Amino acid sequence: MPEEKQSIHLRPMIERDLPAAFGLSQQARWPHRLEDWQQAWALGAGVVAVANGETVGTALRWLWGENRATLGLVIVDERYRGQGIARAMVQTLVAPLADYQLHLVATEQGKPLYRQLGFIEQGRLEQHQCRELPAREAEPSPEGVTLRPASPRDLSTLAELDFAACGMRRQPLLETLLSSAGQALVLERRGIVVGFAMRRRFGHGNMIGPVVAPELASAVALIDALCRPCTGQFVRVDTPQANSLGPWLVARGLPRVDTPAIMVRGTPHRPDPGAVQTFALVSQALS
Numbered sequence: 001m002p003e004e005k006q007s008i009h010l011r012p013m014i015e016r017d018l019p020a021a022f023g024l025s026q027q028a029r030w031p032h033r034l035e036d037w038q039q040a041w042a043l044g045a046g047v048v049a050v051a052n053g054e055t056v057g058t059a060l061r062w063l064w065g066e067n068r069a070t071l072g073l074v075i076v077d078e079r080y081r082g083q084g085i086a087r088a089m090v091q092t093l094v095a096p097l098a099d100y101q102l103h104l105v106a107t108e109q110g111k112p113l114y115r116q117l118g119f120i121e122q123g124r125l126e127q128h129q130c131r132e133l134p135a136r137e138a139e140p141s142p143e144g145v146t147l148r149p150a151s152p153r154d155l156s157t158l159a160e161l162d163f164a165a166c167g168m169r170r171q172p173l174l175e176t177l178l179s180s181a182g183q184a185l186v187l188e189r190r191g192i193v194v195g196f197a198m199r200r201r202f203g204h205g206n207m208i209g210p211v212v213a214p215e216l217a218s219a220v221a222l223i224d225a226l227c228r229p230c231t232g233q234f235v236r237v238d239t240p241q242a243n244s245l246g247p248w249l250v251a252r253g254l255p256r257v258d259t260p261a262i263m264v265r266g267t268p269h270r271p272d273p274g275a276v277q278t279f280a281l282v283s284q285a286l287s
């Protein structure tokens with residue numbers, strides 16, 4: 001309605017907006033808990049759209065180093081869609097980031113907007129999950145590889161591996177995740193840390209991610225070890241399709257439930273061939 005449109009304005013997101021933001025993600029049937037919003041907001045910055053005193057839209061961005069950023073949690077209240085609110089929020093966030101490489105994971109509904117703003121699809125993400133993880137025999141670890149719990153002393157190594165895999169400087173994110181993870185593992189080869197993985201509470205239960213590893217067999221060893229304590233529980237893994245982890249996840253009892261688009265504006269990061277890769281994201285918003 002035109003009179004509603006006139007009274008809508010944007011402003012920076014503040015902590016008091018989080019319960020309303022949580023309400024919007026519930027309306028969109030997204031699994032985020034209030035704690036997940038809290039963590040995402042604390043690591044980045046956002047804008048909200050306000051109509052007649054009510055928060056009716058959210059969009060957030062996270063800066064990871066000098067010229068990399070991710071965008072996410074873009075939601076508009078069903079009653080206010082189709083009025084340009086999402087476009088205005090995202091434009092507000094990206095306006096100061098003209099030189100940045102921007103990365104996001106887009107739903108089908110979000111894709112047209114991001115295409116308009118210059119984002120290009122760079123492949124698919126596979127969301128795998130199950131309500132009750134079945135029990136399975138443990139996978140044998142690849143030759144010469146050992147797993148051990150990650151400790152805060154590993155943080156800078158994890159940040160370097162993460163940077164090699166995704167091109168983003170995300171030490172503050174990894175520090176937050178490491179301190180709140182249910183389980184975090186590093187993978188060593190000849191005493192050198194060459195991969196890592198974490199399991200934490202997110203959404204409906206356990207989220208496994210990030211997972212950074214030199215190849216598929218090592219990623220499988222890490223994820224299988226993190227799955228073992230979760231028999232009978234909700235487990236989710238979001239993996240880039242290009243990394244071919246999907247078939248193993250399905251065989252492990254984690255069917256694919258969605259394949260949103262990975263979209264990038266700017267030159268995409270290309271990890272060195274033979275270097276570590278990201279086998280599971282932190283989350284779709286944080287990538």
Ligand SMILES: CC(C)(COP(=O)(O)OP(=O)(O)OC[C@H]1O[C@@H](n2cnc3c(N)ncnc32)[C@H](O)[C@@H]1OP(=O)(O)O)[C@@H](O)C(=O)NCCC(=O)NCCS
Binds near residue numbers: 074085111112
């Ligand atoms: C995606 C979403 C945020 C769009 O919000 P919105 O405020 O309605 O979007 P806008 O009005 O700013 O529209 C921007 C563009 O998106 C496209 N778009 C929006 N709604 C559309 C629809 N129902 N069908 C097709 N295209 C649509 C159009 O290209 C539109 O541009 P145009 O008006 O010039 O044609 C909203 O639908 C939503 O909250 N969906 C659920 C959560 C979600 O999927 N978020 C995206 C995460 S990546």
